Amino acid sequence: MQLALQQFINALSLGSIYALVALGVAILFSILRLANFAHGELMTTAGFTLYMTLASGWNWVLAVIAAIAASVVAALILERVAYRRLRNAQPLTLLMTSFAVSVALQSIFLLTFGARPKGIELPAFVDASFRIGGMRVQWLDIAIILITAAIVFGLTLFLRKTVIGLALRSAADDFQTTRLMGVKANALFVGAFVLSGMLAGIAALFYFATVPNVVPSSGFEPMLKGFIACVIGGLGSLPAAIVGGFLLAFLEVGSDALLSDNFSPYLDAIVFLIAIVILRWRPGGIFGVRLTAEQRV
Amino acid sequence: MATQGAILSIAGLSVSYGTVHAVRQLDMEISEGETVVLLGANGAGKSSTLNAIVGLAPRSGGRLVFAGEDITRKPTEAIIRSGLALVPEGRRLFSNMTVRENLRLGAAALSTVEFDRERQALEDMFPITRRRAHEQAGLLSGGEQQQVAIARALLARPKLLLLDEPSLGLAPIIVNTIFEIIAELKRRKVTILLVEQNAERALSIADRAYVLAQGRLELSGAAGSINATTLEKAYLGEREHA
Numbered sequence: 009m010q011l012a013l014q015q016f017i018n019a020l021s022l023g024s025i026y027a028l029v030a031l032g033v034a035i036l037f038s039i040l041r042l043a044n045f046a047h048g049e050l051m052t053t054a055g056f057t058l059y060m061t062l063a064s065g066w067n068w069v070l071a072v073i074a075a076i077a078a079s080v081v082a083a084l085i086l087e088r089v090a091y092r093r094l095r096n097a098q099p100l101t102l103l104m105t106s107f108a109v110s111v112a113l114q115s116i117f118l119l120t121f122g123a124r125p126k127g128i129e130l131p132a133f134v135d136a137s138f139r140i141g142g143m144r145v146q147w148l149d150i151a152i153i154l155i156t157a158a159i160v161f162g163l164t165l166f167l168r169k170t171v172i173g174l175a176l177r178s179a180a181d182d183f184q185t186t187r188l189m190g191v192k193a194n195a196l197f198v199g200a201f202v203l204s205g206m207l208a209g210i211a212a213l214f215y216f217a218t219v220p221n222v223v224p225s226s227g228f229e230p231m232l233k234g235f236i237a238c239v240i241g242g243l244g245s246l247p248a249a250i251v252g253g254f255l256l257a258f259l260e261v262g263s264d265a266l267l268s269d270n271f272s273p274y275l276d277a278i279v280f281l282i283a284i285v286i287l288r289w290r291p292g293g294i295f296g297v298r299l300t301a302e303q304r305v
Numbered sequence: 306m307a308t309q310g311a312i313l314s315i316a317g318l319s320v321s322y323g324t325v326h327a328v329r330q331l332d333m334e335i336s337e338g339e340t341v342v343l344l345g346a347n348g349a350g351k352s353s354t355l356n357a358i359v360g361l362a363p364r365s366g367g368r369l370v371f372a373g374e375d376i377t378r379k380p381t382e383a384i385i386r387s388g389l390a391l392v393p394e395g396r397r398l399f400s401n402m403t404v405r406e407n408l409r410l411g412a413a414a415l416s417t418v419e420f421d422r423e424r425q426a427l428e429d430m431f432p433i434t435r436r437r438a439h440e441q442a443g444l445l446s447g448g449e450q451q452q453v454a455i456a457r458a459l460l461a462r463p464k465l466l467l468l469d470e471p472s473l474g475l476a477p478i479i480v481n482t483i484f485e486i487i488a489e490l491k492r493r494k495v496t497i498l499l500v501e502q503n504a505e506r507a508l509s510i511a512d513r514a515y516v517l518a519q520g521r522l523e524l525s526g527a528a529g530s531i532n533a534t535t536l537e538k539a540y541l542g543e544r545e546h547a
């Protein structure tokens with residue numbers, strides 16, 4: 009019972025991270041039909057920023073702000089340099105570009121920081137925990153879960169109450185008609201990239217707080233999980249991305265708990281297999297959404 | 306070039322989708338306060354003309370001057386912000402958003418205070434936008450959706466309202482409602498360019514008419530000067546000028 013509760017908290021915390029990554033991926037996909045593989049490198053950018061600032065003695069609050077800011081700035085640079093000219097490109101062109109951008113960024117990290125893992129000097133409170141009954145709970149997990157809930161709430165308000173938020177939603181549904189409302193296409197793209205960058209930065213904070221060292225390829229695994237979460241939930245829908253993130257985490261934690269230790273090296277393979285079965289059953293994801301190819305600008 | 310009082314003047318407009326020439330060398334002029342109707346058979350190029358005016362259809366030639374400003378090379382959002390509004394064919398409401406949210410987007414450039422003022426001013430003319438404000442737009446009937454779409458376009462107080470087949474697919478009694486709304490807008494001196502299949506009704510409400518056939522201007526003149534015979538000839542593309 010206690011163990012189950014502990015696993016439940018683990019899964020919620022891991023699911024929060026996956027949900028944040030999946031949300032960041034889904035925002036760009038829903039509006040631009042862009043599968044941004046470089047989302048992982050946005051997270052890595054935040055990771056290296058965290059490493060550098062903490063290593064040079066910054067206050068952790070400032071380091072956190074710097075990490076999120078770095079990820080947002082990187083997202084804006086990607087928009088401007090790599091994707092702005094490709095708004096009406098074929099899906100395959102977009103896919104190849106996003107792949108190339110991801111590899112290019114990893115090379116830049118490699119040249120700048122080398123291949124050796126950089127240990128992030130996390131503040132001590134990250135390891136703090138408390139006990140309920142015989143169960144030990146990490147404050148970090150509680151913080152991740154609560155902050156993620158607050159972010160989802162804030163994002164929902166933003167998308168419902170502000171004009172740019174409404175426009176981001178309507179653009180995902182019908183881009184042309186959104187422009188017909190006088191909404192600037194550039195504002196939509198920049199808005200989407202800023203949101204995506206922010207989500208990548210926050211997800212990176214949580215991710216590197218649980219895995220406190222960063223290498224050039226650090227972002228790949230969480231990015232992959234985020235994409236799988238999106239696909240399981242249903243590509244292009246934000247609520248689906250959140251559900252997909254939690255589902256993936258529960259699959260992972262559940263398989264790990266239920267299977268014997270002999271299987272742990274194959275955990276990812278097992279989880280992906282389950283994901284494939286889900287997609288065989290519902291090819292559009294659990295909340296299968298319709299996708300239309302239409303001109304963006 | 307542009308005559309005095311013309312709010313929109315179109316000179317030599319052509320629209321091509323690859324090898325399909327949807328509009329060829331169209332000249333057109335609309336004066337302030339006028340209600341102008343654009344007629345033509347299916348595929349004549351009516352929607353392409355409206356879409357080209359707001360920069361959504363690919364223009365392959367021509368010049369557009371709106372309210373004294375050359376808008377030929379402007380992006381859609383800049384054209385809309387300079388005072389044009391289009392109610393597109395098929396209404397194109399954001400179906401999974403509420404009626405109120407649809408209206409808010411129609412006034413994207415306005416502040417919340419301005420929006421609330423304009424919205425309240427419109428609610429008497431379009432009671433549906435008050436009564437069903439918080440329902441999903443996609444759940445409304447076709448006629449209700451059309452009213453929301455027109456209200457959405459009017460929110461920014463456009464200098465020229467483009468309506469693309471507002472009666473399309475609606476029951477006859479609802480069509481009456483829509484034409485009453487257009488008549489009311491005309492009384493309020495809103496400048497309108499109306500595309501319609503229902504030629505008879507459209508001509509009865511309009512000041513002037515243009516008729517397209519296969520992308521070419523076939524006929525133009527005062528609405529009263531166009532009768533069934535001249536119209537039929539024009540639809541078939543037998544050139545004649547009233």
Ligand SMILES: Nc1ncnc2c1ncn2[C@@H]1O[C@H](COP(=O)(O)OP(=O)(O)OP(=O)(O)O)[C@@H](O)[C@H]1O
Pocket residue numbers: 322325326327345346347348349350351352353354394
């Ligand atoms: N996006 C597009 N791509 C290719 N061809 C198009 C496109 N839109 C319209 N056309 C073609 O351009 C021509 C004019 O179409 P348009 O929609 O402007 O006509 P319309 O007068 O509005 O017709 P309807 O009364 O059916 O709405 C048609 O031959 C149509 O097939």
Ligand SMILES: [Mg+2]
Pocket residue numbers: 351352353394470
């Ligand atoms: Mg049409």
